[in-house]
Amino acid sequence: MKRITPLIMLIVLGIMTSCIDKDYDLSQIETDDIAVGNNQSEFKMPLATIHFTSYNIxxxxxxxxxxxxxxxxxxxxxxxxxxxxxxxxxxxxxxxxxxxxxxxxxxxxxxxxxxxxxxxxxxxxxxxxxxxxxxxxxxxxxxxxxxxxxxxxxxxxxxxxxxxxxxxxxxxxxxxxxxxxxxxxxxxxxxxxxxxHLENIHTDIPKIEISSDIRDMLLDNLDDSSVENPINCLYLSGDADNGFPFIFQINPHVENTSIDFGQITVHQGANNIEEIRIMRDDMQRLLDGATFSMSLITMRYYPHRSFTDETEFCVKLRLRKTGALQL
Amino acid sequence: MKKIYLIVALMVLTFAGSVNAQNPTTYFMEGSTFRSQWNPAFAPQHGYVNIPILGGIELSTNGNVAVDNLLFSQNGKLSTIFSSAVPSTLALSELNNINHFGASNTLNIIGFGAYKSDHKTFWSVAVNLRTNIDTQLPYSFFDFMKTGKAQDISGMGFKADSYIEAVYTHSFPITDKIYLGVSGKLLIGAGRGRFYFDKFDAQMNADRWSANAVGVMELSGFDMETRRADDGTMCYDGLDSYSGKPAGYGFGVDVGVTYDVLPELQLSASINDIGCMFWSKKHTSRGVINKEIEFTGVQIDANGVATQPEFDLDEMEFEVADSKGVSEFLPTTINLGGEYNFLDRRIGLGVFYSIAFWEYKTRHDITASANFRPLKWLHASGSYSFIGNRAHALGLALNICPARGINFFLGTDFLLSKKTPQWIPVSQSNMNITFGMGVPIGRNSIRHE
Structure with missing residues (x-):
């Protein structure tokens, strides 16, 4: 019995260890890439809504x-x-x-x-x-x-x-x-x-009060400009809701960044501001507080449509992130 | 959800190092000192003294998720289900509507038993450390994490408790064919934690980001750090330390019976862990969360005045609530078995049915067993469990139980299944492994002579 017991134990141990799958070594679990979503995901987020009245223009x-x-x-x-x-x-x-x-x-x-x-x-x-x-x-x-x-x-x-x-x-x-x-x-x-001739408009956007967790989720895994076929990108877009009886040509941009939407023609009513890709540094500056500027050129005036001091021109900015949100 | 909480939840689901004290393969092992944990009417072949700690180590898991549901080997890396590199279609393909995982563990610290002079009445004493874990994560949670789409996430729960049990078991004959066994247990609570979220929603769309959590937390046996939030409420801010004092007391009773219908046919039945655990108010911290935060962007009016809601996930904390004692029933199990023996009990065929009443789910198991006793001191069993098993859930047990020397026992149901280097089954959601060593002492049993 004394001779058999160790032999039996060895046989059992051998059988058990023969089915080890090293691909599942739990000490090698990768946890740095935990994220919400995946490479095909897309997330949208409101950023800022800026209201202008007649007094601002x-x-x-x-x-x-x-x-x-x-x-x-x-x-x-x-x-x-x-x-x-x-x-x-x-x-x-x-x-x-x-x-x-x-x-x-x-x-x-x-x-x-x-x-x-x-x-x-x-x-x-x-x-x-x-x-x-x-x-x-x-x-x-x-x-x-x-x-x-x-x-x-x-x-x-x-x-x-x-x-x-x-x-x-x-x-x-x-x-x-x-x-x-x-x-x-x-x-x-x-x-x-x-x-x-209208003056350019400048509005200060304060620091966006989102926690560092959210901030990191947006910024951590962004692809830089050198990446071909980038997956993790940030895009800024918006809407311009023009209550005035004018067609304006505007050039919205954020000071001290490369965020520039170019020349946009804005009709009375809702208008889309096409999205542009923004890079990590610019997004950080925007989140830390920046100056939103807009030049206006009056293209067309409809004299038979009235407006008041309370009529608004509203620019809404939103963010779109492609790829996962890194945790 | 913070990354660290996600990793912990994943580890719990993956490791569930705990074990259910009860390996079904051991049910028909006559020489095993663990049998009385199934049914207190069972008794081993000899009296025994367990080697401390090594006398009984039992690990088992039970649920509907396995390692390969949560970890994925891709391009030489082992990634979690939450990795951005794991496609959502692959990650979500084998999850269930409710993904649950339970485990319990018994570690024998002290154990000994002996027969009385009639060689039929058996008593034993054991001091065990027991741990139970039960958790559930709904599919919607994983769907949100993988796709980012808004979900109505409800029913996330986690419960764990640990206590020391001092057990006295007495097994005695009622007639020549019927044995009755009773175990009385005194329980001393080491710690308990329970987290349950009735709601845990997150929405991320172009107009609004929001997080909404409604839930409750109870923690016994630990000191918690607190802080005052900006709105003046007191919130828990993490664990401070383990208190080191008993957090509660309880009692439990096991009752079992065996009936030799024929000399070759034995039926057995038991109800285990009938009892309660009382976690004291003094050592229990209780928290509630009923909070919604949202972010709709900065609003800047025509005067340049900016307003914005603060969106800080750190605000999603449990507020300190009035503490109260918690009383809970123990996770009762009902075990039913039958074995037919051949060739002078050298071969036996058995069927065993077990119902376990867990926090979040009632678990059933049917096990068929073939038992071999070629020698009085050498027993081997093979078993197969039919419910809830995935891939190679073949159980094997070996018991070497001489009258003198060392009593050695090893039983597992993942012997042949693929396992990690840490011996966690890869594809098997239910797992049992039992190991024990002891020294036989005293009188032998004559129950089957």
Missing amino acids: CSNTSGDQLSLKQLYDEADIWFPTNLPDGAEYIEIYRILDSEHFDSAYFDSIVHALENELQNDSDKRTLIASHIAAKYRNTFINALYDTGNSELNQYAALILDADQAEATAIISEIILSHASETEEAVQIVFRRFLQKL
Whole structure:
């Protein structure tokens, strides 16, 4: 029995050890790649929603900061009520002093305005009153520059008149001296149009309050730009919800990063901001707090659609991560 | 969920080092000193004194997930199911709606027994360390981890307890054919933990990220660290230390009977672990969580004022709740067996049926056994369990039980199955291994003469 027992034990031990599978060595378990999802996964996350009102979209070219509402309340005075060819909108960028200036289009607007000044007494009075209130000196100087002695006399009268008298005089000479006052009206109109150049908008996005766990999940396993066919990537996209009766061209970007969405045309209503890939460093800067900037060019204005000081332009940014979220 | 909690959960599911004190292959081993743990009416062939610790080491697992459901060997690396390199279709393919895993372990510290002068009445004393683990993870949890899709995750639970039991067993004849056995157990609680989540949801979509947890935690026998959260509530902040004091007391009773219908045919039945464990209020920490956090992005108004909800997973902590004592029934088992012997008991064929009432699931097992006793001191059994087994669940047991010398026992049901270098079965979700060494003493049994 003493001889058999060890032999039996050895046989049993041998049988048991013969079925060892070293592929499943539990001391070699890889735990660094634990993640939520897999290489085919996709995760979306809200990032920031930035609200702009008329007060944020403004001009500062005249030295006074004018809101979009203030600008276009005045624009409604200047622009003809009936646009050339029955158009519903004015292509603002084509009448501003810039690379896109279209003299023929500008002339058509001016021509339509002049027609209304001659044929619509209410329009004439409105503009005359506005000139008397805001642009009196500019108009007077323009009259003097004509060299017409009669207009020079009117200029002197306007200079000393009160608002009502000046309005009446200006209205009168626009009607009676149409051809002579065209240039003066155009000078004042062009002076107004300068205000329609809009300032760039800057908004500070604070530090995103997500825990370090979440932050690491987003950033840890990102492929850098040298990787061909990257799997783990971050993309930034968004929506621009434009409540204003304008078509803008915007260029949203984040300062001190390479996050730049390029030129985007934004119609009234919801607009998609196409996604761009962002790299780890830029995402870290964004999460730590950054400045969101946006240039605006007014492409088109629909004068018969109203808006208020409470009307909003809203940019919503969201993130998309491809690949797994590393734990 | 923090990575460390995931790894621990995975390890529990994988290792479940614990064992169920009861290897079904040992049920019909007449020379084994472990038989009385199945049925207190059973008795070994001789009195014995176990070698401390080595006298009885029993490990078993029971569930519906195996190592190769949770670990994947790919390109020379062994990855967890949560690895991003493991495709979700592969990872989820063999999981069940509810993935559960149970285990219990008995480690014999002291054990001895002897026959009385009639060679039929047997008594024994044992001091054992017992550990029970029961856990369940729903499919939806794994689905979320692998695909990231929002899930309604509910019913995640984990329970473990450990206690020392001092057992006195008395087996005696009622008639020539019927033996009755009773074990009385005094239990001293070493530690207990229970975590259960009624809800554990996470959503990640373009407009909102959120995490919602509703659950309860109970921990006995450990001192917990606490901290005050930003909203003023007291929360648990991790384990401080093991208290080292009994966390509770309990009692248990096993009752069993054997009936020799014929000299060759024996029927047996037992109910084990009828009893309760009382975990004291003083040594029990209790926590609840009912919290939802969400992130909807930073909102910046027209004045440049920014508001945002804070999204911090560290806030998902258990709040300190009023402690209360916990009383629990022990995981009762019912065992039924029958064996027919041939050739002067040299060969026996047996069938054994066991029901175990666990925390999250009632487990059934049917085992067929062929038992060989070519010599009085040499016994071998082969068994096969029919329910819940995967791949090569062939049980084999060997008992060398001389009247003098060393009593050696080894039983396992994963002898032929593929196993890790750490001897954990790879494809088998149910596993048993029993080992014991003791010294025979005193009188022999004449129960079958």
